[in-house]
Amino acid sequence: MAYNPYYNLDGGQGSVNDRVPLQQPQQHVQQQQQQPQQGSQMNVGPAGSMAFQLGQNAFSSFIGQENFSQFQETVSRAATGSAYLSHYFQVSTSFVFAKIRQILLPFLKGNNWQRTPAGGPSGNGASGTGPTVTFLSPIEDENSPDMYVPLMALVTYILVWNIKQGLAGAFNPENLYYKLSSILAFVALDLCILKLGLYLLVHTASPTASVTELTCYVGYKFVPLTLALLLPKKPRWVGILGTVYLFVAFGVFLLRSVKFNLFNDAVADIIGVKKSTVKQCNYFLFVYGFVWQSVLMWLMA
Amino acid sequence: MLFGLGKLFYVILLLVNSIAVLSEERFLSRIGFGRSSSDTAVFGQQEGTAKSKVVQLIGAVQTLLRIPLIGINLLVIVYELLLG
Numbered sequence: 001m002a003y004n005p006y007y008n009l010d011g012g013q014g015s016v017n018d019r020v021p022l023q024q025p026q027q028h029v030q031q032q033q034q035q036p037q038q039g040s041q042m043n044v045g046p047a048g049s050m051a052f053q054l055g056q057n058a059f060s061s062f063i064g065q066e067n068f069s070q071f072q073e074t075v076s077r078a079a080t081g082s083a084y085l086s087h088y089f090q091v092s093t094s095f096v097f098a099k100i101r102q103i104l105l106p107f108l109k110g111n112n113w114q115r116t117p118a119g120g121p122s123g124n125g126a127s128g129t130g131p132t133v134t135f136l137s138p139i140e141d142e143n144s145p146d147m148y149v150p151l152m153a154l155v156t157y158i159l160v161w162n163i164k165q166g167l168a169g170a171f172n173p174e175n176l177y178y179k180l181s182s183i184l185a186f187v188a189l190d191l192c193i194l195k196l197g198l199y200l201l202v203h204t205a206s207p208t209a210s211v212t213e214l215t216c217y218v219g220y221k222f223v224p225l226t227l228a229l230l231l232p233k234k235p236r237w238v239g240i241l242g243t244v245y246l247f248v249a250f251g252v253f254l255l256r257s258v259k260f261n262l263f264n265d266a267v268a269d270i271i272g273v274k275k276s277t278v279k280q281c282n283y284f285l286f287v288y289g290f291v292w293q294s295v296l297m298w299l300m301a
Numbered sequence: 302m303l304f305g306l307g308k309l310f311y312v313i314l315l316l317v318n319s320i321a322v323l324s325e326e327r328f329l330s331r332i333g334f335g336r337s338s339s340d341t342a343v344f345g346q347q348e349g350t351a352k353s354k355v356v357q358l359i360g361a362v363q364t365l366l367r368i369p370l371i372g373i374n375l376l377v378i379v380y381e382l383l384l385g
Contacts, residue, residue, distance in 0.1 A: 178305075181305050181306050182304055182305055184306060185304055185305055185306045185308070185309040186304070188306070188309060189309060192313070199354070199358075200354050200355060200358075
């Protein structure tokens with residue numbers, strides 16, 4: 001029972017909740033803390049390092065010792081780079097505020113919607129930049145899409161919708177799951193249409209149009225949806241006007257942020273993009289951004 | 302308007318079925334979407350126009366998904382018959 005940090009003194013003084021005699025477990029811990037030095041350097045307390053040691057033992061006896069170090073390598077490599085999921089969750093409070101301001105008031109932002117690429121100031125030469133350019137994480141770059149805001153907005157939207165149902169006297173806890181399933185179906189449909197459209201129009205399979213990024217862009221529409229739910233209904237024209245403004249602002253936000261980041265990958269692509277493709281892209285994004293999103297948001301609200 | 306993941310799965314299954322049954326020689330060549338008439342593997346052309354990509358996509362869906370679609374359709378038919 002190595003998970004119990006008070007294991008050594010159970011024979012002596014009794015209950016687990018004794019906090020006074022802690023000398024014996026600490027000696028036990030110091031022997032074990034010298035062992036996990038190969039992979040990670042974490043500053044955790046004695047209980048944390050015990051748990052880590054137990055987890056490592058269990059995992060390595062399950063997989064095999066040489067596979068374990070390989071696994072550690074893959075995990076540490078997966079934690080960096082811009083194509084992996086943890087990259088989209090590195091946000092800060094100021095980023096969240098800036099993003100919400102971008103969604104609700106995209107007119108005030110000006111013309112700098114491009115994401116700054118990491119790893120090299122000017123990518124114009126043939127040396128240095130590889131075939132894929134990684135972008136800065138959301139903490140450093142205000143224009144980068146993230147997954148935190150859409151996820152939070154989705155949960156908030158479901159809760160607010162059910163609160164409204166509850167205020168009207170028709171709350172049912174099963175409705176939470178029904179609404180979640182319905183919203184996930186709409187998100188999946190939206191994702192399929194966007195991915196299909198971008199695949200047919202833009203001729204590079206770029207990391208800017210990968211499925212995780214498109215999920216971010218699709219998920220941003222829950223922010224105006226949540227606000228549209230909170231608009232008052234009594235003066236009826238106020239509700240309708242507010243909803244229309246929110247949908248238009250979201251359409252502008254989506255259009256600008258997707259359009260300026262589509263042709264961003266290798267430098268040679270900018271020369272090779274034909275005018276008709278750009279025009280088709282614009283038409284598609286316009287129809288998608290305004291018309292389809294408004295239809296979806298009207299259906300979901 | 303609740304529409305759910307199950308219905309979405311049915312919709313996607315039906316649409317993919319419809320792409321898989323488009324006949325190459327009887328229909329696609331007639332309307333100019335045939336595989337021989339479009340220039341897919343031409344050197345120097347980057348990835349082609351939208352139309353050639355649609356042709357490629359239809360061809361890929363048909364080649365890859367015809368056999369698994371038979372299995373999935375069988376499962377759905379059994380489910381609908383037995384469980385209503």
